[in-house]
Amino acid sequence: MVAAGMVVAALAQGGGPSTPLGEFAAKLKLDPQKQLPAVQQIFTAASKDAAPIAQEMLELRQRLVNLELTNKTAETKPVLAAYMDAATRMAALETRLFQEVYATLTPVQKQKSGDAFAVMAGFFQSSGGRGGRRGGGGE
């Protein structure tokens, strides 16, 4: 749920170029007045559907590493199958989202949309993020 909240928060900030949504908008050169608000709405709605899937994928990743650590590798098969199922649902959601946005694009934007779809990968999942740096604000 936190991930969805973070995406929504990023959207509320307008999805600047450093955010995945900003990157997506930049790839497509979305019109900030005519196109971006609708796209933001589509992403915000999708983030709510994506949150439980992202949580499930996170938990399955942890189960996988736990099984590896305890040398129970024979038990990984069903976990991988569950992960595959969740990954399919997440990719399907991203694709549905892409299709919705695609329908609103101009012909020129449609031609460049493949790159935009690439940057949507993992949009709703937690990741290493912008690591490797530490500001002075503390945690």
Next chain:
Amino acid sequence: MIVRMTAIGVLVAALTGAAFAQRGGGRGGGGDDFGGQPLELSRLELLTRAFKLNKDQKDKVKAILDQAHKGAAPARDGLTRTRGAIAAAVQSGKSQAEIDAAVKGYAEQATAMTEIEMKALANVLRSVDPEMASNGASVQTAFFMFRGMFLNNKKWDLIPDGSYRY
């Protein structure tokens, strides 16, 4: 085994609370105080700090991750290829069944990459000092850092910036 079980407990604990937030890999883990200056650290340096690796351990971790990065090539290429196939299917107006098949192809590659990442993480945790492997913050830092770690086709030891996702 007790120590390893502690590490596992730490991983489970990492699922709760704020752990789900997108973490910067550079938060140091392990409660280190890096001072107030902004730092940009590569993944290996982050792991070195998080787990307080000595030179031998650092070399061992590097070897584990070099090997995993090499082994991830098919999944890495597969992710790029299948992601492109989904976009192409949408752009060319393919049927929903064909789009769904492309989605499944992508998910297969994502699952393969996930398995590689989690095996590599387990191998890294086995190679560090037991007390560090049971440090919640350190394990959490590593856990989140490993997602997408092998997506760059040239090297894994980059400053993580969130740009490699799948």
